[in-house]
Amino acid sequence: MGFQLPIELIEMFLEAAYYLPAGQPDYKSLAACSQVCRQWELPARRLLYADLSLGRDMDMGSIVTSPATGALVCSVELTIGAGWDTAIAVLLRCRQLYQLTLHVASSVMHIQPAIIDSLCALSLNIRALDLEAGSSSTVVYELLEVWPSIRHLNLRESLYTLPPAIRPAFSLYELSVRGVNVTPHAMEWLISPRDPSSGVSTRILGLHKDRYTACPAVSTQAPFIQSLTLQRWLKWVDLGLFTDLKELIMFFIPGHPIPPLQGIEHLAIQPNYSGVSTPDQLEHVLDAVRTLPNLKHVSISEAMSRRPDFPTLRAACEERTVDVVVLPLETEPRSPPGYLVWTDHYPRRRTLSCLRRLMSFPSS
Numbered sequence: 001m002g003f004q005l006p007i008e009l010i011e012m013f014l015e016a017a018y019y020l021p022a023g024q025p026d027y028k029s030l031a032a033c034s035q036v037c038r039q040w041e042l043p044a045r046r047l048l049y050a051d052l053s054l055g056r057d058m059d060m061g062s063i064v065t066s067p068a069t070g071a072l073v074c075s076v077e078l079t080i081g082a083g084w085d086t087a088i089a090v091l092l093r094c095r096q097l098y099q100l101t102l103h104v105a106s107s108v109m110h111i112q113p114a115i116i117d118s119l120c121a122l123s124l125n126i127r128a129l130d131l132e133a134g135s136s137s138t139v140v141y142e143l144l145e146v147w148p149s150i151r152h153l154n155l156r157e158s159l160y161t162l163p164p165a166i167r168p169a170f171s172l173y174e175l176s177v178r179g180v181n182v183t184p185h186a187m188e189w190l191i192s193p194r195d196p197s198s199g200v201s202t203r204i205l206g207l208h209k210d211r212y213t214a215c216p217a218v219s220t221q222a223p224f225i226q227s228l229t230l231q232r233w234l235k236w237v238d239l240g241l242f243t244d245l246k247e248l249i250m251f252f253i254p255g256h257p258i259p260p261l262q263g264i265e266h267l268a269i270q271p272n273y274s275g276v277s278t279p280d281q282l283e284h285v286l287d288a289v290r291t292l293p294n295l296k297h298v299s300i301s302e303a304m305s306r307r308p309d310f311p312t313l314r315a316a317c318e319e320r321t322v323d324v325v326v327l328p329l330e331t332e333p334r335s336p337p338g339y340l341v342w343t344d345h346y347p348r349r350r351t352l353s354c355l356r357r358l359m360s361f362p363s364s
Helices: 007-016 027-033 038-050 060-065 085-093 113-121 139-146 184-190 216-224 279-291 310-319
Strands: 051-053 075-080 099-104 128-132 152-155 174-177 204-207 227-230 247-250 266-269 297-301 323-327
Touching: 007 038, 027 038, 075 085, 085 113, 099 139, 113 139, 128 139, 139 152, 174 184, 184 216, 204 216, 266 279, 279 310, 297 310, 310 323
Parallel strands: 051 075, 075 099, 099 128, 128 152, 152 174, 174 204, 204 227, 227 247, 247 266, 266 297, 297 323
Antiparallel strands: none
16 A cells, blocks of 8 residues: 555645745646545645636536535635526535625615525525625625624625614624725624623724724724724724734824734734835834834735835844734735734634635534
8 A cells, every 4th residue: 555645734735835926826736636646636626616706717617516516615706797596506505605705786786585585595604705795785784684604794895875773693703894985884783792791792803995984883892803904094093992902904104103002913014005205104113113012923015125214124123023024915914825924823713814724624
């Protein structure tokens, strides 16, 4: 009998080869690995079929007719236009689905009751929803009623519609709002209030635009947030209220002091510009590196690494033995190829960004 590697080593090897340099999955290599031998077939197929997009992947059509293939899918991306029939047929086969990405046409204002019944009948335990829908639609509210199991929500568009009077029993661990405007009523409805009996609350919050009005729900939940992402400096967001914050991600160079919060261990400054025309702005980043007492990791964009004062920042980090990682522009701070060390440490056990790390595990 030939020598066989432990399955754990095979999985580590395949996961290390999962990404191409630009960050996309290497489907061609994974397909080849699945043909090497019987021992490699299942772990390679798990990665190969874990994240599929309808219209992008040639193998998506086979899911409708192959329960065995559908059982390997952890993430699926679908586009909803005139109807939901194809989407329901695909979801019916994806019994272990963890993340659902939906691009819903702006003309779809709501989900018909018959479609809602069909979605409920699927009995899926979806944990992450990445949604693009019209700003005047009620789709997000209806999907949270269909799948109260959702813990991680990425909302890509504005949300102007009022939420339902009755809130389903869902609890979002992560909420990322990328729309230009989300009404305070909608934010209050989406953010999970802390349950004193269970300690459940929203812990990861992303505010990606600068046209929000002041939102009391954010201020109320601030003491329980552990990871905060800001696209712009929001005047109404008082960082001093985020007393349990362990991670702060900014897609800009801060022009204001960063409060010396005791818990911050990861600071990410990720603008897509170098900011060389305003070099004095980096002083607040340097102050944060020198004063945040528990800082362990700093990640910056590739553009920032081209600043003439980047060596000063690196030296300040080295003086405090703080790790510095430069990420490519196309790489999100939370999902770099290779999985940076803080991905495991921070409270993202099953978030949108950590999906690929967990794709060999069933939803729970």
